[in-house]
Amino acid sequence: LTAEELTKQTLTEINAKEDKLNTFITVNDKAVDDAKKIDADGIKGPLSGIPIAIKDNIVTNGIKTTAASKILYNFMPVYNATVMDKLDKAGAIDIGKTNLDEFAMGSSTETSHFGTSVNPWDFSRVPGGSSGGSAAAVASGQVVAALGTDTGGSIRQPAAFNGIFGIKPTYGRVSRWGVIAFASSLDQVGVMTKRVEDSASVLSVIAGHDDHDATSSEKEVPDYRANLNKDMTGVKIAVPKEFWQEGTHQDVLDNINKALESYKKMGATVEEVSLPTLKHAVEVYYVLASSEASSNLQRYDGVRYGYRAKDVKNINDLFVNSRSEGFGSEVKRRIMLGTFALSAGAYDAYFKKAAEVRTIFIKEMTNVLKDYDLIMGPSTTTPAFKIGEKVDDPLAMYMNDILTIPANLAGLPAASVPAGLAEGLPVGLQIIGKPFAEQSVLNAAFALQ
Ligand code: GLN
Numbered sequence: 346l347t348a349e350e351l352t353k354q355t356l357t358e359i360n361a362k363e364d365k366l367n368t369f370i371t372v373n374d375k376a377v378d379d380a381k382k383i384d385a386d387g388i389k390g391p392l393s394g395i396p397i398a399i400k401d402n403i404v405t406n407g408i409k410t411t412a413a414s415k416i417l418y419n420f421m422p423v424y425n426a427t428v429m430d431k432l433d434k435a436g437a438i439d440i441g442k443t444n445l446d447e448f449a450m451g452s453s454t455e456t457s458h459f460g461t462s463v464n465p466w467d468f469s470r471v472p473g474g475s476s477g478g479s480a481a482a483v484a485s486g487q488v489v490a491a492l493g494t495d496t497g498g499s500i501r502q503p504a505a506f507n508g509i510f511g512i513k514p515t516y517g518r519v520s521r522w523g524v525i526a527f528a529s530s531l532d533q534v535g536v537m538t539k540r541v542e543d544s545a546s547v548l549s550v551i552a553g554h555d556d557h558d559a560t561s562s563e564k565e566v567p568d569y570r571a572n573l574n575k576d577m578t579g580v581k582i583a584v585p586k587e588f589w590q591e592g593t594h595q596d597v598l599d600n601i602n603k604a605l606e607s608y609k610k611m612g613a614t615v616e617e618v619s620l621p622t623l624k625h626a627v628e629v630y631y632v633l634a635s636s637e638a639s640s641n642l643q644r645y646d647g648v649r650y651g652y653r654a655k656d657v658k659n660i661n662d663l664f665v666n667s668r669s670e671g672f673g674s675e676v677k678r679r680i681m682l683g684t685f686a687l688s689a690g691a692y693d694a695y696f697k698k699a700a701e702v703r704t705i706f707i708k709e710m711t712n713v714l715k716d717y718d719l720i721m722g723p724s725t726t727t728p729a730f731k732i733g734e735k736v737d738d739p740l741a742m743y744m745n746d747i748l749t750i751p752a753n754l755a756g757l758p759a760a761s762v763p764a765g766l767a768e769g770l771p772v773g774l775q776i777i778g779k780p781f782a783e784q785s786v787l788n789a790a791f792a793l794q
Contacts, residue, residue, distance in 0.1 A: 348394025348438065352380035355396040355440055359487045367462045368472075368482040370401045371409050372441040379438050392550060393436030398482050398491040401442035402449050402525040403534065405429055408439065412525045413457035414447045416645045416652045416671030426523025427558065428492065428534050428551045435550040440488060444478030447673045448642070449499055449527045451475050452745050455736045456675040463732070464506060466770055470729040473503030479537050480507040490538045490547050496527050497630050498724075498749025500535045501761035505724035505773025508763045510790060511537040512544050515781050516756030517562040519548075520555035528637035529560075531630075531753045541762070541791040545569035548783065564781055572784055575792040578612035580785075581717040587623040588722030588748060596767030601723045604764045604774045604793060608721075611792060618713050618720075622706040623751060629706065630750045631743055632686050632699035638676075639683030645671065678739065703754050710755040714779045719789055723748055724761040724773030748775060758783045762790040 356376065363369060373379075376396065383394050399405060402412040404422040406429070411417045429439065446456040454462040454477035462478045464470040465485035472481035476493030480503035483491050493500040495513035504511025513535040521532055534551060536544040552566040584605065589598065605615050647653040647667025654666030672680070686695035713720060725748060735742045752759035757780060761773035774793065778786040 348380035348383040349377060351394055352376050352396050352438055352440070355488060359441065362485050362487055365463060365468065366465060366481050366485055367460055368443055368478040368485070368487060369398070369441045370411055370413065370444050370459050370478070373408055373439050376438050376440050383436055383438070389434070389436030391435050391546060392432065394438065395436070395490070396438045396440035396488060397432060397547070398440050398443050398479055398488040399429070400445055400476050400479050400491070400493050402445060402494060403428060403492060404523040404525065405439060405442065408442065410442065410525070411458070412448045413445045413459055414672065414676065415458045416667070418458065418652055420651050424523065427520035427555045429523065431551050431553070437550070443476070443482055443491060446475035446477070447676050448525065448638070449475040449494055449496060450638070450675050450679055452498070452502060452742055453736065454478060455732065456673055458673060461732055464729050466508065467729065469731055470770070471506070471732050473506035473729060475499040476537065477503045480504055480509060480511065483507070483509050483537050483539060490536060490543050492534055492551070493537050494524060494532055494534050495753065496531045497634060497753050498746045500537060501724050501749050501759060501773065501775060502746070504537055504761040505771065506729040508771030509537055509539050510541050510544055510760065510762050511535060512548065512760040512783070512786065513752065513758065514548065514552060514783055515758045517560050518552050518758070518781065518783065520558040520561045522555055522557035526641040528634040529641065530637060531634060541787055541794050542570055542573060545573055545787050562781070567784055569784055569787055573791050574788055577608055577789065577792050580608070580613040580719065580789070582608060582613050582615045583618040583713050583717035583720045584615060584722060585620040585623065585713070585720060586617050587620050590726050590747060593723060593726040594728065594767050597723050597725070597727065597772050600765035600767065600772045601774055605721065607793065616717070618717070620709050620713065620751070622702065622709055623747070625702050626706060626750045626754060627743055627747050629699045629702045630746070630754060631682070632695050633703060635679040635683035636686045636696050637683070639680045639687065642676070642680055647671065675739070706751070707755045710751060710757065718779070718785055720777040722775050724775040728767045728770035728772060752777050756780065758786050760786050760790050762793055764793065
């Protein structure tokens with residue numbers, strides 16, 4: 346199979362399913378030319394000729410990048426995110442840009458300016474979010490691999506809802522340069538595929554230090570794929586009892602228990618632990634993430650790029666009208682919440698308090714990982730919910746993230762791997778590892794696959 350043939354096949358798959366699924370915001374019309382070039386030049390790297398879909402909050406030189414927002418509806422980047430340069434060097438083909446919640450704020454893709462994506466398992470349900478387009482594109486067979494980003498669960502929750510594998514690496518493992526910032530202390534780029542092996546290959550390509558991102562780690566990048574192994578003997582697994590939320594679907598719990606039993610049979614030990622501060626994780630996350638977002642989103646002013654309001658009388662109206670018309674309501678809610686939490690009168694009670702509780706929570710997670718190799722539990726409390734079910738109830742939507750937020754607050758690597766069905770819909774087992782122990786996370790997922 347040539348790169349050109351594979352790319353054309355992938356485009357056919359995308360076109361055949363796109364009407365139903367709405368997973369792509371932009372399909373790359375230069376993909377076939379890129380593939381031809383690879384066929385002509387010969388093998389370029391470990392991903393030579395492999396089409397990969399890219400979440401549309403990762404900037405791509407010469408390919409429209411919108412973050413699913415009206416405010417960036419026409420934004421044509423003049424540079425590549427570092428992960429795109431790395432994929433390009435490895436020979437991967439950018440097949441197009443996938444749908445997401447606006448600025449990655451959401452858990453369902455319903456806040457996208459370009460309309461919701463749809464879950465390929467059941468068209469009446471959400472694919473999760475915010476990387477819902479990437480997840481549904483992989484699950485439906487449109488593409489083999491997709492990049493996502495994960496600030497509070499946006500790779501793992503849609504991976505769980507679509508019955509695929511998704512991994513968020515350790516904070517600092519992958520460069521954030523050129524990733525449209527949401528909450529800079531939490532954001533990470535990761536990979537979504539059906540097979541663990543394929544995520545391992547892509548992760549080795551995109552990981553590594555970058556001079557453009559001071560938070561990216563100098564640690565050497567392992568060949569995750571070559572080092573994959575299924576040996577779980579002696580692996581110590583901690584299961585926080587607080588992960589067994591009230592309201593978690595019984596079939597989800599049964600499936601997670603079944604997965605834990607299989608690990609025991611493979612020679613792992615499974616023990617219950619406690620993370621008492623988990624009950625505050627959602628509040629802490631939404632205060633911190635919104636505060637960082639309110640600061641990061643100041644740059645969209647209608648002057649330099651993106652949407653600009655018409656018929657304005659002065660510069661102030663230009664700012665106000667461009668932002669009022671350009672941002673959707675969920676993004677505005679976060680900007681207001683964050684601006685408030687950072688304001689002089691509220692800072693101590695909200696931002697500072699949330700940062701302090703985050704520190705306490707990180708200590709709890711770190712303590713558990715002193716005695717255990719992995720933390721496991723469900724990725725989500727329920728399978729994919731219905732389109733429209735939570736979109737008008739922000740608190741219900743936020744609570745949905747309780748099980749994925751911990752790994753972001755603590756900067757830990759975490760994945761979701763398929764673990765059975767609930768009411769005919771996929772369930773995900775979440776696997777959290779020690780800092781930079783992506784290999785252990787991948788291995789445990791590989792062992793279950
Ligand atoms: N659902 C969470 C939020 O709305 C997480 C989003 C993400 O990880 N990008 O903030």
